[in-house]
Amino acid sequence: MTSITLAAPLAGWAMPLTEVPDPAFAQGLVGTGMAIDPTVNELRSPCDGVVLSVHRARHACTVRAASGAEVLLHLGVDTVGLNGEGFTAHVQDGQSVKTGDRLISFDMDLVGSRAQSLVSMMVVVNDGYTVDGQSVNREIAAGDAAMTIHGGSGADAAPTPAAAATADSGETAERTVPLRIAHGLHARPAAALVAAAKAHPGTVTILCRDRSANAKSVVALMGLGTVLGDRLTIRATGPGAQGVVDNIAGLIDSGLGDPVVEGAAAPAASTPAAAPAQPAAEEEVGPPFAPGEEALLKGTIAVPGQAVGTTVRRFRRSVRVAEQGAGEQVEEPRLRQALDRVVAGLTQSAQRMPDHAAIFQAHREILDDPELLDAALADIRAGKSAEWAWQRAARMQADALAALADPRMAERAADLRDLEQQVLTALSGKEPSVGLADLPAGSIVLADEILPSDLAGVPAGRLAGISMAHGGPTSHAVILAAALGVPTVVALGRQAERVPDGAPVVLDGNRGELLVFPPEDMLATTRTAVAARAARREENRRTSREDCRMADGTRIEVFANLGRVSDAPGAVVEGAEGCGLLRTEFLFLERQSAPTEDEQYQQYQQIADALEGRPLVIRTLDVGGDKPLSYLPLPKEENPVLGLRGVRVGLREPELLRAQIRAILRVKPAGICRIMVPMIASPSELQAVRTMVDEERAKLGRAEPIELGAMIEVPAAALIADRIGAVADFLSIGTNDLTQYVLAMDRGNPHVAAQLDALHPGVLRLIRLAVMGAKTHDRVVAVCGGSASDPMAAPLLIGLGVTELSATPAVIADLKAFIRTLRLEDCRRVAEAALGTDSADEVRRLVAEAWPGL
Numbered sequence: 001m002t003s004i005t006l007a008a009p010l011a012g013w014a015m016p017l018t019e020v021p022d023p024a025f026a027q028g029l030v031g032t033g034m035a036i037d038p039t040v041n042e043l044r045s046p047c048d049g050v051v052l053s054v055h056r057a058r059h060a061c062t063v064r065a066a067s068g069a070e071v072l073l074h075l076g077v078d079t080v081g082l083n084g085e086g087f088t089a090h091v092q093d094g095q096s097v098k099t100g101d102r103l104i105s106f107d108m109d110l111v112g113s114r115a116q117s118l119v120s121m122m123v124v125v126n127d128g129y130t131v132d133g134q135s136v137n138r139e140i141a142a143g144d145a146a147m148t149i150h151g152g153s154g155a156d157a158a159p160t161p162a163a164a165a166t167a168d169s170g171e172t173a174e175r176t177v178p179l180r181i182a183h184g185l186h187a188r189p190a191a192a193l194v195a196a197a198k199a200h201p202g203t204v205t206i207l208c209r210d211r212s213a214n215a216k217s218v219v220a221l222m223g224l225g226t227v228l229g230d231r232l233t234i235r236a237t238g239p240g241a242q243g244v245v246d247n248i249a250g251l252i253d254s255g256l257g258d259p260v261v262e263g264a265a266a267p268a269a270s271t272p273a274a275a276p277a278q279p280a281a282e283e284e285v286g287p288p289f290a291p292g293e294e295a296l297l298k299g300t301i302a303v304p305g306q307a308v309g310t311t312v313r314r315f316r317r318s319v320r321v322a323e324q325g326a327g328e329q330v331e332e333p334r335l336r337q338a339l340d341r342v343v344a345g346l347t348q349s350a351q352r353m354p355d356h357a358a359i360f361q362a363h364r365e366i367l368d369d370p371e372l373l374d375a376a377l378a379d380i381r382a383g384k385s386a387e388w389a390w391q392r393a394a395r396m397q398a399d400a401l402a403a404l405a406d407p408r409m410a411e412r413a414a415d416l417r418d419l420e421q422q423v424l425t426a427l428s429g430k431e432p433s434v435g436l437a438d439l440p441a442g443s444i445v446l447a448d449e450i451l452p453s454d455l456a457g458v459p460a461g462r463l464a465g466i467s468m469a470h471g472g473p474t475s476h477a478v479i480l481a482a483a484l485g486v487p488t489v490v491a492l493g494r495q496a497e498r499v500p501d502g503a504p505v506v507l508d509g510n511r512g513e514l515l516v517f518p519p520e521d522m523l524a525t526t527r528t529a530v531a532a533r534a535a536r537r538e539e540n541r542r543t544s545r546e547d548c549r550m551a552d553g554t555r556i557e558v559f560a561n562l563g564r565v566s567d568a569p570g571a572v573v574e575g576a577e578g579c580g581l582l583r584t585e586f587l588f589l590e591r592q593s594a595p596t597e598d599e600q601y602q603q604y605q606q607i608a609d610a611l612e613g614r615p616l617v618i619r620t621l622d623v624g625g626d627k628p629l630s631y632l633p634l635p636k637e638e639n640p641v642l643g644l645r646g647v648r649v650g651l652r653e654p655e656l657l658r659a660q661i662r663a664i665l666r667v668k669p670a671g672i673c674r675i676m677v678p679m680i681a682s683p684s685e686l687q688a689v690r691t692m693v694d695e696e697r698a699k700l701g702r703a704e705p706i707e708l709g710a711m712i713e714v715p716a717a718a719l720i721a722d723r724i725g726a727v728a729d730f731l732s733i734g735t736n737d738l739t740q741y742v743l744a745m746d747r748g749n750p751h752v753a754a755q756l757d758a759l760h761p762g763v764l765r766l767i768r769l770a771v772m773g774a775k776t777h778d779r780v781v782a783v784c785g786g787s788a789s790d791p792m793a794a795p796l797l798i799g800l801g802v803t804e805l806s807a808t809p810a811v812i813a814d815l816k817a818f819i820r821t822l823r824l825e826d827c828r829r830v831a832e833a834a835l836g837t838d839s840a841d842e843v844r845r846l847v848a849e850a851w852p853g854l
């Protein structure tokens with residue numbers, strides 16, 4: 001038992017907790033302590049200690065004092081709803097702090113006007129502490145002695161031996177319910193949950209998205225980082241476990257004191273009709289398919305083509321780890337040895353992939369971070385296993401980093417998650433998995449979801465196919481897969497998890513299917529078909545460098561979509577007549593900061609050189625939405641796909657855009673590059689970019705004008721293409737986003753992936769409107785979205801008046817060969833008929849009837 005005095009974390013009017021205008025705090029449900037109505041905008045540490053967690057909304061943070069007291073500092077009342085707006089965290093989870101160190105600063109005007117109250121609470125949230133004295137009902141200065149607390153049983157940190165014994169011997173129960181409150185388990189609902197959990201003698205754990213928390217700890221619950229719609233599993237052990245689980249499930253369902261968001265998922269039991277909307281995670285997954293047990297899994301077409309091969313599983317496994325350890329003497333050396341193994345692996349990876357050595361070096365630096373290790377060792381000393389301690393330390397730091405405004409720190413969150421897994425694997429004694437770059441030829445990768453970084457180092461021709469349980473057909477990983485020419489099927493669902501490693505499979509990217517343990521004759525026929533297609537492609541390549549003219553002589557230009565310098569030479573070999581979309585955001589990935597103007601210029605110049613004089617359409621940075629860039633300080637958004645992305649980011653960060661414009665303007669010979677701007681909704685946005693281009697051109701003393709085009713991805717832009725065409729030199733339709741916005745279907749959501757088809761007549765009608773609008777100014781209309789690579793779409797797009805297709809390089813030779821067989825008249829007729837159908841399926845049937853060979 002110890003006494004410590006906590007310093008005032010803020011200056012202002014100090015008051016007893018009972019006066020706080022929040023019943024959960026006022027009634028002491030969150031913990032014991034006091035409050036301050038602040039007159040300053042900086043929250044400071046009340047003691048020496050370690051930051052246990054900074055809430056993802058940055059309005060609260062918990063510091064653990066050396067005595068073990070966990071002090072929650074909560075700025076304002078009802079501030080979680082600001083979602084971080086107005087708050088800047090200056091510390092991260094696991095960081096050591098001294099009394100008076102700055103923890104969080106906040107914008108008093110913004111927070112004061114938007115929150116219910118600025119009154120801020122300082123409460124000790126773990127059991128066993130009493131307040132000996134408080135300095136309240138007076139003006140207090142930051143750093144003044146504010147409150148003396150006494151005690152320290154550590155009851156929250158782990159169940160008492162008696163409780164653990166009860167838990168071990170008693171019943172267990174588990175139930176999953178959705179969280180239906182807008183801001184997740186923030187202090188107030190967490191306190192209500194803790195109050196219910198504490199009434200139970202056994203253990204109560206809440207699991208959410210592969211993380212778990214002791215339900216008797218407010219800090220642990222807040223640290224789960226839950227959000228609206230999360231599914232919480234309540235697990236209890238000990239006598240009466242079922243009762244406590246049901247009680248807590250009921251409390252969670254009724255909002256734990258917060259208003260329930262109507263329309264958010266209700267508990268599964270009460271809404272059987274809602275089954276289709278349940279996330280894939282709810283699907284029952286059976287045992288692995290046995291050799292010879294033929295199984296057909298249906299997903300969504302992402303990259304067309306067929307492949308025969310053997311599966312290589314790459315599921316990101318969420319490892320559920322045992323909490324209790326075998327003692328400090330055992331667990332600490334285990335953790336240190338595992339860390340050494342991971343460091344050795346990183347050194348090898350850096351040698352194997354020298355181009356990416358910086359990434360592995362950065363990972364080593366993270367592992368060397370003493371604060372991360374200290375946080376894990378502190379838990380080990382408290383009796384936890386090395387796995388549990390490491391997972392908690394890594395996750396707390398990853399979450400805190402992800403929430404930080406400092407872009408460099410935020411960038412490291414994903415690295416930490418990666419390292420969390422690597423160290424857990426090392427602790428399990430298993431061999432670390434190799435990257436996709438190292439797979440044997442003929443592998444068909446099976447994964448929950450492949451990320452762009454997984455594919456970054458894969459040489460063309462190495463992977464035979466990709467199949468994903470989740471993911472959408474237009475994700476960036478799919479775009480990279482298409483560039484590599486790897487047939488890909490997405491959204492196969494969790495049945496994909498039943499496919500064992502090393503199983504023979506046929507992946508049909510044309511039908512969106514994966515056939516597991518197919519009969520021998522089917523394997524043989526598909527191998528023959530794949531070989532025949534490869535031969536035909538070789539044949540088509542022989543003429544692919546020639547201009548593309550339809551059978552009636554109509555000229556159609558076929559360009560390539562590129563993402564990196566190394567794609568360009570291959571695209572030329574495939575027959576690209578230029579690059580119709582350089583997705584520059586790929587140049588901005590895998591970095592700690594934005595590339596400089598010079599670095600960008602060099603990359604663009606190299607691509608221009610590789611295109612040997614062919615036109616190069618460079619799209620300005622298209623980040624935000626499904627392409628976040630961690631070092632760009634964009635606010636967290638509820639619905640980022642409808643928020644700051646594309647040109648909206650460029651106009652908000654003009655220096656970033658201007659540097660890119662200058663880099664493009666410097667490429668020689670002048671006139672080879674065109675600038676294309678993503679996510680244009682109004683002519684004024686393009687006009688603003690044009691002004692920047694003109695200003696930068698003048699500064700560089702470049703006399704030659706440069707063509708400036710608008711991407712048509714927002715339905716409004718298609719509708720007013722005649723107005724946008726007045727400002728743009730050319731238009732290019734991004735069918736991936738246009739389809740997403742027209743059909744109101746998230747392009748990354750596997751549940752709607754099957755219906756997300758750019759050949760929907762609604763999308764086709766907008767394309768026709770865009771073409772008609774552009775015609776009033778005689779502007780060329782290109783298509784650079786995924787449908788430009790879809791042979792079924794080509795005749796329709798051409799029939800609607802599109803004259804340039806920018807496709808993924810791997811399909812260009814075949815696409816040009818097909819277009820050469822088409823006649824404009826037929827294309828117009830079928831396109832006209834397609835506009836009068838009800839569905840994309842009907843459109844595809846029309847195309848298949850008109851061109852049966854497809």
Ligand code: PEP
Binds near residue numbers: 785
């Ligand atoms: C599109 O939206 O169709 C497009 C080409 O852009 P991206 O896929 O990069 O968003």
Ligand code: MG
Binds near residue numbers: 678713734736737
């Ligand atoms: Mg787009």
